[in-house]
Amino acid sequence: MSDFDYDVVVVGSGAGGAMAAYTLTKEGKKVLMLEAGRDYDPVKETPMFNTPAQAPLVGAPTPDKDFGYYDATVDGGWTVPGEPYTAGEGTEFKWWRARMLGGRTNHWGRYALRFSEHDFKGYSRDGLGADWPFEYKDIAPWYDKTEELVGVCGTNTGLDDMPDSPEGVLQPPPKPRIPELLVAAAAKKLGIPAAPMHRAVLTRPKDNRSACFYATECGRGCSIGAAFQTTTSLIPMAKATGNLKIITDAMAKTVEVDEQGVVNAITYIDKNTAQPVTLPAKVVILAASACESARILLNSKSEQFPQGLANSSGQVGRNIMDSTGADFSAEIPALKGRPIYNEDGHTANHLFIPWWGHKAQAKGELDFARGYHLELKTGFQAPGSYYPAKLQGYGPELKKQAKHDYGAQVGFSLRGEMVPNKDCFMEIDEKVKDKWGIPVARFHWKWSEQELNQVEHGLKTIRAILNNMGVEVDSMPSPEEAIKKGGEIIHEVGSTRMGSSPEDSVTNQYGQTWDCNNLFVMDAGVFASNPHKNCTLTIMTLAMRNASWLSEQLDKGAI
Known part of the structure; x- marks a missing residue:
């Protein structure tokens, strides 16, 4: 990487990772992005006009294509070959992994509802779960910016x-x-x-993206960019700054720290060679999805962090919620x-x-x-x-x-909306490793x-x-x-919960971990609750806000 002197490493290219990279690169910061899946170009790969009759089994779902033959997810799903996960006794939990550039934004429902003042202060209202460490009025201006950038109809x-x-x-x-x-x-x-319904689907042209002309299901991906996905918007826009470099097929394994407990590197498995690669890192942003980011932190054990990185509160992997x-x-x-x-x-x-x-x-x-x-x-x-x-x-x-x-x-x-409970959490199953040699997640779940x-x-x-x-x-x-199984709605959040105190949360309101000031989480793991609305708009809104704050801290030399 000698030809690219990056300021920040971002793990993940979905809603949080791509928005963080876009925000930072627009601010002049150089970003190296690691994506566990393969490269993906929806302009070339989306079957916009194919009919079910042209697909095997009339396009019906199969174990390797959970939402049907035409779904945009190319190498992921609830089952990923060679990448198992396990469950505790009495648990049924389905963990979706996208494993492609753009992550779940390539196939999500595009429902883009703002969380309301009720959603951020549930604990204050009914004594259950936890409050977010800010109010709706604090995030509202960032919702405005995100909706304007993304393009939301409603x-x-x-x-x-x-x-x-x-x-x-x-x-x-x-x-x-x-x-x-x-x-x-x-x-x-x-x-x-x-x-x-508010949806991240264009009904009017925007930037170089066309308006929707009602072709086929948005879950196929969108070659004209009308249905929002990071692969037709945030990632190309970040690339255009010249400040973004992407490494695909890079399976993040652990985040490394120095003797003082400061993050200084990240190790990933090159899936093409199956060999580990360690890169120096001044700042790391985990946005690999809530449970994948928690898995990375729990696997990143060291003398300084024997229970896993950024886990002094014991809350990494806890408080998991799904819709x-x-x-x-x-x-x-x-x-x-x-x-x-x-x-x-x-x-x-x-x-x-x-x-x-x-x-x-x-x-x-x-x-x-x-x-x-x-x-x-x-x-x-x-x-x-x-x-x-x-x-x-x-x-x-x-x-x-x-x-x-x-x-x-x-x-x-x-x-x-689900209320978090002590029976819903994930941990590392030390007895099982995936094909890349990384210990897998074990889930526990109960409605x-x-x-x-x-x-x-x-x-x-x-x-x-x-x-x-x-x-x-x-x-x-x-x-x-x-009621659906845990994980079946694919809205799992809360595994690295934000809060006002390092005693009972993993990050502060900006996604900065309490234990390491140069380590951030910018996916749905930081959610303090899981309102009934699709989480993607709020993931992007928080990532824009938090990456802007990070950029200011870097300019000040505070990080």
């Missing part, structure tokens, strides 16, 4: 769960679909509002037989149901402390290989029946009554909405049956 709603953006920041949202309007009307009868999840769908009689037309839109829901129960929780009227939202799956979506079993016969009569029922299905997906009660409330709400839409629901699954 509208200001005035709802207390959806903080407003400044005038002109949000791009116009797509129009609601007919089924979504029907759901909104049914929910309104219950006093529950629906609202346009709760539960799905339910039904056929709506009023939607059958309607005229068929193009109802594609930007492939995800245009309307959704944000959390409406803060006042009820404040009054103690609910038996769970944190909220959820309901995402909708509706419309004339591209048919796949599945058809309802009730379809009978063949030929014209079968086609007529299928056409009559097409587009009548409405799906609800609950996504809720609490908080989450089960929340899901039960959500299922009852879905049932009531469906009743208002003319659907008689005979039975609903129990919360234990309905």
Whole structure:
């Protein structure tokens, strides 16, 4: 690396790593980025127009393609060959690894909802979990900058769960679909509002990225850059400064320290040669994903840090949270037989149901402390290989029946906030190593009554909405049956929690570890709680804010 005298090493190229690199390089700092996966170019590699019929198994999910043949994740998933993880007794946990340049931003849902004032001070409100060491007003200006840079469509709603953006920041949202309007009307009868979903999808051109023209699912990646991913935005923009160098296939193993406990190097495995490489480092930013960054810290044991690097609090690997999840769908009689037309839109829901129960929780009227939202799956979506079993016969009569029922299905997906608990954590399994010789993570997981009660409330709400839409629901699954496994929503956060004290947290509010002032964490590991909203917008917002602060500290010579 003698040709590139870097100031900062960033581990990871997803939401946090790419935003940190972009921010630092724009400030004139030289950044070396390590990415565990291969190089990836969505402009060349995204199958924008291929149909399910052109794919093996009609594009159906397989163990090596969890979300189907066309999903953008090229070498990762819940199972990565040669890179296992283990689970404690009685635990079911699914750990997603992206293993590609751009990380999970290549296939995420692009839901981009701000956390609200309720979300940052949960402990102060109900005594559960932990507060964030700042308030919404402190982060709001950085949300403004991130939304403007990324490109988010939506509208200001005035709802207390959806903080407003400044005038002109949000791009116009797509129009609601007919089924979504029907759901909104049914929910309104219950006093529950629906609202346009905020998504990191361009509805107007921006920079050198085109507006969405409703081609295929955003999970495939986006060759025109309309659906946000770092590989078509932050990484190319950082490269354009001349201050970014990327090493792919670099599996970070440990962060090294000197005799004084100051970070001075990082060791990674070159996956092409299977050999370790140690590089000097003045400053290290871990943004490898919450659990991967925690794994690196726990594996970075030394005489100075026998329990793992930056772990004097004992909190590295603790406080892991994922979003709760539960799905339910039904056929709506009023939607059958309607005229068929193009109802594609930007492939995800245009309307959704944000959390409406803060006042009820404040009054103690609910038996769970944190909220959820309901995402909708509706419309004339591209048919796949599945058809309802009730379809009978063949030929014209079968086609007529299928056409009559097409587009009548409405799906609800609950996504809720989890309260951290002592049973949900990760540690290092010293008996198992991955193919690169690195000890693997072992997970422990258990949903609490908080989450089960929340899901039960959500299922009852879905049932009531469906009743208002003319659907008689005979039975609903129990919360234990309905709730998704830990890690299944792929929103795991909290493993290197930020806080106000080194006694019970790993980093300060800027992601700087209490134990090493030149070591930072800038992924979702620093989250003090896990609000029901997708975490990616807040990961990027924190990374922009914290990398800006780091740049100032470097200019001052404080680090």
